[in-house]
Amino acid sequence: MDPVLVKSALIAVAVLGCIGLLFGIGLALAAQKFSVKANPKVEEVLEVLAGAQ
């Protein structure tokens, strides 16, 4: 294969990988910082209910 093409493909993979990783970490941190405690009872009650609408 043409080494120029391989190089540009590798650059693309590296750059997009970095962007994805960065934003993923950012979202994870945001989710942790802005976490909302869900009431576990809500889930239990929903489980018991019939579930149609």
Add this chain to the structure above:
Amino acid sequence: MKKVQRQRVLLGWILLVGLFLFAGCDSEHRFVKRTAFKGANQIVITFAGPVDEPWAKKMDHYAVYEKQDPDILLSLAGVTLSQDKTTVTLTFQETLNQEQPHVLSVKEIQSQGKPQGTALLTVKKAYLGYLLSVLLGAMIIKNFVFTKYLGLCVFFGTSQKKSTAVGMGVTFTLVMVASAMMSWFMYQFVLKPFRLDFLQIVVFIGLVSLSVQAVDTILRKVNPALFKAFGVYLVLVIANCIILAVPLILANNEYNALESLMLAVGAGGGFLVALFLMSSVRERLEVANVPPTYRGLPIAFITAGLFALAFMGFSGMSIF
């Protein structure tokens, strides 16, 4: 919220806005003060100092084309230099289309025997007017829903009630501005320098989902009441094509930060206007005596078509 924290948030916003303003208003060349259209077929270039007459008089040193068509060079009819030698007026054979930003390249500027390099300049109409025309163009004249037929699924899905329509419109505008500005930043500072423009669609889709997810997470904690009202629509925003069309448009047209912001606000506002108009009509249709075949979605499609016809009246209009 504590006072210090609020101040910090405010400072962050100011920095962010400042960054965009800075990126949007940088001077294009150190030796060129300003460029402007004059009359129907003239462009005036003001230099920071006197330029050499033999250099300035030679037409080969200037090349002008419309930003959209770099292949078509406009033909020059004449060049005049002002008395103090700081202003050059280019006259063209044909009338310039001043709605379009023009690119003007000035080669090897000579000032008092010293070379000042080549300048690639953009000539635009008065800037605030241009920004406003981008905003109103995206909002009304080239409304995304009624003239480009984008985002129709969400448009028909959420335009049954006025309250839902307004909620969707506001959420949409917020997410649109966030994701468009991020896309602009990514395109200008990451994709273009690395020559990855061909991946723009993939990256923009990711950015849209990112901003939707981020708004979802943050809103849930910061303002639960607002989240209850708008949270449902947030997911719908991902499936909207306007939100992907705007980053693509601003990447293709090489908009700067302010223009991108105006386009995003205009597109969001246009969607809000479209939803509001449509929901007002549909609320009335609920009580109207519609033939059974047309009840529900069919009559909504017809209404949307009539709206599109009405919006066609704006086409070709130019403001400022």
